[in-house]
Amino acid sequence: MIADPLFAVRDRVIVVTGGGGKLGGQFARALLARGAKVAVFDAADASRVRDSYSDQDTKALRCFQVDVTSPDSIVSALRNVEGEWGTPAGLINAAAIDAPPDAPPEENGPFETYPASSFDRIMAVNVKGTMLCCQAIGDAMAKAGRGSIINICSTYGLVSPDQSLYDYRRARGETFFKPVTYSASKSAILNLTRYLATYWARQGVRVNTLTPGGVFANQERDFLEGYARRTPMGRMANEDEMNGGVIFLLSDASSYMTGANLVIDGGWTAW
Numbered sequence: 001m002i003a004d005p006l007f008a009v010r011d012r013v014i015v016v017t018g019g020g021g022k023l024g025g026q027f028a029r030a031l032l033a034r035g036a037k038v039a040v041f042d043a044a045d046a047s048r049v050r051d052s053y054s055d056q057d058t059k060a061l062r063c064f065q066v067d068v069t070s071p072d073s074i075v076s077a078l079r080n081v082e083g084e085w086g087t088p089a090g091l092i093n094a095a096a097i098d099a100p101p102d103a104p105p106e107e108n109g110p111f112e113t114y115p116a117s118s119f120d121r122i123m124a125v126n127v128k129g130t131m132l133c134c135q136a137i138g139d140a141m142a143k144a145g146r147g148s149i150i151n152i153c154s155t156y157g158l159v160s161p162d163q164s165l166y167d168y169r170r171a172r173g174e175t176f177f178k179p180v181t182y183s184a185s186k187s188a189i190l191n192l193t194r195y196l197a198t199y200w201a202r203q204g205v206r207v208n209t210l211t212p213g214g215v216f217a218n219q220e221r222d223f224l225e226g227y228a229r230r231t232p233m234g235r236m237a238n239e240d241e242m243n244g245g246v247i248f249l250l251s252d253a254s255s256y257m258t259g260a261n262l263v264i265d266g267g268w269t270a271w
């Protein structure tokens with residue numbers, strides 16, 4: 001067990017949305033390793049998500065199938081968590097979607113013909129879903145007089161995607177452009193965070209944004225080389241390199257921090 005009083009999260013009840021995914025899974029693992037009680041809210045099948053944690057001691061892990069766009073779904077899982085463990089002390093909103101790189105050409109094509117239906121679908125999960133989880137779980141935290149919420153943004157929410165990274169795809173005949181909605185949705189997270197930080201500041205609920213840079217996931221070589229050239233530190237992030245920020249923001253080490261944005265991007269937004 002890893003323990004440092006300043007960064008302690010032991011026995012804290014933390015909800016991790018998107019905990020069935022890559023970064024959410026890392027956050028949940030980092031918390032479990034430090035003695036937190038972790039409730040994963042993910043759209044994927046709960047037993048499948050649970051199985052993905054077979055490398056962990058899962059006594060303090062609960063997995064719920066939750067659609068973050070549905071208030072009933074969030075509240076029902078929250079009632080379960082409260083019934084067993086009490087009011088959560090932390091919430092990480094990591095559930096999000098993007099147009100996958102192999103989406104239909106119009107979804108990853110020029111902005112002028114980008115479909116409105118894709119905009120609605122992505123905004124619903126990334127923005128409305130984050131807002132609804134904050135509403136239900138933040139309300140319970142405010143009533144308890146304490147809590148820490150982390151909303152996950154992206155460098156693409158601070159600055160535009162660099163479309164030149166995808167030149168190699170256009171060079172081979174695709175019409176690929178990194179689509180608009182992911183960026184727009186992630187920008188919205190920044191001010192949702194500031195709004196809620198000031199709204200709940202006197203009730204002991206801190207709300208911050210964590211902004212990761214791109215995470216290595218065996219992307220194509222051309223992409224990786226372009227990304228490395230574009231990044232001051234010369235590489236993508238490893239999956240576990242956001243964990244320090246998460247533990248910091250959830251623990252008392254960040255007790256005077258609210259409404260802020262912690263950027264962990266290898267310097268991407270520094271030039």
Ligand SMILES: NC(=O)c1ccc[n+]([C@@H]2O[C@H](COP(=O)([O-])OP(=O)(O)OC[C@H]3O[C@@H](n4cnc5c(N)ncnc54)[C@H](O)[C@@H]3O)[C@@H](O)[C@H]2O)c1
Binds near residue numbers: 020044068094
């Ligand atoms: N991976 C990166 O390079 C990167 C970079 C910057 C920011 N981020 C952000 O980090 C967060 C996690 O990203 P990731 O790479 O782990 O993504 P991921 O796709 O691996 O995981 C996302 C998870 O969200 C879940 N989800 C999707 N829709 C949902 C819904 N309606 N309700 C509940 N759960 C739902 C999925 O089932 C999945 O388990 C996201 O907010 C993402 O925008 C990721």
